[in-house]
Ligand SMILES: CC(=O)SCCNC(=O)CCNC(=O)[C@H](O)C(C)(C)COP(=O)(O)OP(=O)(O)OC[C@H]1O[C@@H](n2cnc3c(N)ncnc32)[C@H](O)[C@@H]1OP(=O)(O)O
Ligand SMILES: O=CC(=O)O
């Protein structure tokens with residue numbers, strides 16, 4: 362390996378790793394780290410400050426200091442880039458070799474190649490995923506499963522456009538050090554992909570495209586924009602060829618959507634309603650603020666409850682006002698072998714995508730190739746031959762800060778079933794994450810880091826706020842500990858005793874029961890990884 366001065370790669374170097382951990386890529390990582398990491402840390406500290414202000418009785422609101430950006434009628438984001446004009450179905454998923462091929466072949470218009478919610482950032486996933494991306498772009502990718510099933514890319518030219526989701530600003534990469542410091546996981550993911558694949562994607566008439574997760578402010582978007590300028594300059598790529606869709610999936614970011622589009626405007630490819638992390642963020646931001654911010658059982662918080670509806674309506678309105686795509690959220694339903702469950706999953710998915718298409722979204726997400734067709738049908742009914750509906754301005758939408766903050770009007774109960782489900786899902790998910798699989802089907806739903814965050818944060822919040830369940834039972838530490846033991850036994854029996862069950866139990870207990878609320882489960886879990 363040819364490693365620049367000041368850079369150390371401490372993870373094991375396997376066959377072909379040097380193709381993505383190239384000198385060029387590591388030079389870019391070093392430059393990004395030296396120029397941007399101080400600001401990244403400052404911005405992370407500001408997040409903590411905002412949570413403290415809310416805990417002390419503060420709230421969230423649209424920003425006074427950026428009013429001129431919102432009121433200026435004259436700016437628009439860049440015109441949609443090639444491969445990102447028609448986005449009616451987007452599939453998401455991890456970048457392991459088999460799923461890379463399956464996602465690209467799925468018939469979806471876009472594949473969100475995920476190094477975030479759906480990925481455990483094990484070193485071999487981080488680097489191996491990049492190699493799979495590179496091979497899929499050079500066309501040199503195939504795979505044979507242990508059962509002998511063979512996989513290769515379809516040859517009819519209908520492959521999904523690749524959009525890579527790097528890790529969020531909070532996650533470090535401990536296997537790449539610059540000047541002795543761990544680097545930003547997101548910047549490493551970005552730099553490796555841009556270096557290996559940026560020019561190659563341009564040569565194919567596409568471009569280096571990204572989905573940006575978990576941002577909490579327009580200043581964090583400004584930092585990504587600077588990373589894009591540095592990356593393009595460093596590699597000699599024309600300015601504006603990088604495009605990024607930002608997930609609006611934190612409560613604070615919902616108040617800065619327009620500013621986020623503005624910061625990224627020459628690189629912007631729109632916004633996405635990251636509904637699961639959004640729910641997590643609502644709980645997290647107001648977790649100590651009592652009954653007004655208590656949500657009922659996770660699975661009863663649908664997209665039609667008032668605060669969720671306000672958020673998606675504002676997202677469509679904001680995007681289309683600025684010429685940007687508005688992309689809908691993840692319906693977590695996945696096909697089931699049980700006929701009844703399967704029918705219900707398809708009914709729910711169709712309802713969800715039909716509502717989004719009717720509301721003006723330009724496309725939406727599915728978690729599984731089996732759901733691509735149903736999503737496409739829902740959008741086809743509204744879009745027909747048009748590639749998107751960015752011209753639907755939704756000037757009828759008027760969402761206020763109070764609408765976004767109206768958690769209190771969410772109908773539903775907190776039940777024993779909901780509590781137990783949170784415990785069961787949380788433990789099963791963490792066990793899978795610790796073994797290297799960051800996305801898993803549990804009880805008929807796709808679970809990933811975002812949904813699991815809800816499952817542990819609700820329990821923490823219900824304990825902190827002395828919640829009494831619908832049947833009159835008080836939520837106590839002892840009750841949750843008993844459920845953890847019971848659900849662990851069930852999971853072991855059902856899925857087998859081998860695996861990291863004891864670690865999952867310890868981690869879930871820490872995340873749900875500790876006095877001090879952990880910012881991200883992935884940070885706590887990453888500390889337990891080699
Ligand atoms: C909140 C958010 O951030 S959402 C975005 C992040 N989350 C995700 O991306 C999760 C994406 N989905 C998945 O990872 C998977 O669908 C899971 C883990 C939930 C379920 O996967 P499986 O247990 O393999 O499901 P199942 O057995 O039904 O899969 C059938 C086939 O579809 C493939 N498949 C399933 N989901 C996907 C996917 N998202 N991308 C590509 N291929 C997929 C499987 O690899 C399998 O292929 P095979 O028949 O060739 O072996
Ligand atoms: O990343 C998507 C979400 O819903 O969270």
Ligand SMILES: [Mg+2]
Nearest residue numbers: 478635638811
């Ligand atoms: Mg998310």
